[in-house]
Amino acid sequence: MKKVLLTLTVGLVLMSVFFAGCQKKEEPVAEVPAAESQETQAEPFKAAFVYIGVPGDLGYTYEHERGRKYVEAQLGDKVETTFIENVPEGPDAARIIRQYAQKGYDMIFATSFGYMDFMYEVAQEFPDVYFEHCSGYKTAENMSTYFGRMYQARYLAGLVAGKSSKSGKIGYVGAFPIPEVIRGINAFTIGARKVNPNATVKVVWTNTWYDPVKEREAAVALLDDGCDLITQHQDTTEPQKAAQERGMVSIGYDSDMGKFVGDSVLVSPMWNWGPYYAETIEQAMAGVWKTHSFWGGLKDGVVELSEFSPKVTDDVTSLVDEETAKIEAGEWDVFWGPVKAQDGSMMVPAGEKMSDPDMLNMSVFVDGVLGKTGN
Structure with missing residues (x-):
């Protein structure tokens, strides 16, 4: 009889330990805050710049490149930028602009007058991409022009x-x-x-x-x-x-x-593109970008001495x-x-x-x- 009681006692003890362990495993696990989850982080806004010359010209393209770097400095991880230099003002421009749109870039800046018609052509094909053309005059629902006085x-x-x-x-x-x-x-x-x-x-x-x-x-x-x-x-x-x-x-x-x-x-006389580039990208990121024809002057700081x-x-x-x-x-x-x-x-x-x-x-x-x- 004592042996039976001992066996039952040991069995009860083991069962209580088992169920206690099961109960512990069922406790809720703390969730990773959404802001800290790598999977839920927003993708950076992607902007591409098409240059007529090289940043090493120490002139026109150099200033557009300084503007691009200003964007990166101001917006940090929220934006990802790239550029391509020495793009001729011809059919090749359309091919390059189209490739950026196909690769998922959200906004494309074309920085020379002769890119206008080619950018306009591509803008019709990609209504969800923002297009910005420097010094031209053609616009569309998703294409703007910008320049300085x-x-x-x-x-x-x-x-x-x-x-x-x-x-x-x-x-x-x-x-x-x-x-x-x-x-x-x-x-x-x-x-x-x-x-x-x-x-x-x-x-x-x-x-x-x-x-x-x-x-x-x-x-x-x-x-x-x-x-x-x-x-x-x-x-x-x-x-x-x-x-x-x-x-x-x-x-x-x-x-x-x-x-x-x-x-x-x-x-x-010199250009100062950085503030315009950063503001335009921020508008697109916030969903408030609208087509426009920007022509700023000394007062706006786009041109200066x-x-x-x-x-x-x-x-x-x-x-x-x-x-x-x-x-x-x-x-x-x-x-x-x-x-x-x-x-x-x-x-x-x-x-x-x-x-x-x-x-x-x-x-x-x-x-x-x-x-x-x-x-």
């Missing part, structure tokens, strides 16, 4: 050039005779002639955006023709270097070219500051009349101001420019 900074640089050129003969290396470039040449000339009514701006076309050899050759031709100050609408520092080698001064473009060439670069060279006198910098304040306050803008065309006709009558559409389609030179637009 560089003509304002060009005008300010023209003031510096007009005050600094001893001969009044200024050389301008131009890329293509399109409205963007013609507008910049005209604004620069208006600035130069405001402080020196006899100043002239001679234009040589290279018909390329990025070609260091052609840019240098054009600058040398202008120097040989008696110009003592060189500027350009091109993508590299070669015109500035050519001027420096001749003991002449220059005005930079796109970026602060004085950092790369030296004090012979008096000042540079670099620091002045020590060669620029205080009276000139003070004048630039005064004119900047007028433009930013909306009291005046560059293409407010009277403005005469190259042939002497009235381009903008006194008391009137040129409309944005007219500026965006500008095709003739102002008085003081030497050269042809091809239009």
Whole structure:
């Protein structure tokens, strides 16, 4: 009997241990918070940039690349960016833009005028992708345009050039005779002639955006023709270097070219794309992006002037500051009349101001420019 009782007691003890163990295993396990779960983390927003040149040009593409890096610095892990350089303005552009869309990129930035038609074509095929085109005019439900009123900074640089050129003969290396470039040449000339009514701006076309050899050759031709100050609408520092080698001064473009060439670069109208890129991507991430045609100016910080060279006198910098304040306050803008065309006709009558559409389609030179637009 004792043996039976002992056996029953041991059995009961073992059963209680067994069920206690089972009960312990059934206790709820703490869940990993959603924010900490790798599987539930949101995928980063993917943005691709298509460049006409190389970031090493120290000019146009260099500034777009700085803008891309600004995005990464500001948005961190929320965004993933990439870029491709040296993309021709032709059918290849459509292929590359399409590939980015097919690979799941959420937004694509095309940074040169000649990409417009190709981006527009691809935008029709991918309605859920955001497309942003620099300097063009075609838009769609999912495609916007963006640019800056560089003509304002060009005008300010023209003031510096007009005050600094001893001969009044200024050389301008131009890329293509399109409205963007013609507008910049005209604004620069208006600035130069405001402080020196006899100043002239001679234009040589290279018909390329990025070609260091052609840019240098054009600058040398202008120097040989008696110009003592060189500027350009091109993508590299070669015109500035050519001027420096001749003991002449220059005005930079796109970026602060004085950092790369030296004090012979008096000042540079430059781009500041970073804030626009970051804000546009954030709008898309938040689902509030809408198609638009952005054209910001000095007031918006998209265009600006670099620091002045020590060669620029205080009276000139003070004048630039005064004119900047007028433009930013909306009291005046560059293409407010009277403005005469190259042939002497009235381009903008006194008391009137040129409309944005007219500026965006500008095709003739102002008085003081030497050269042809091809239009």
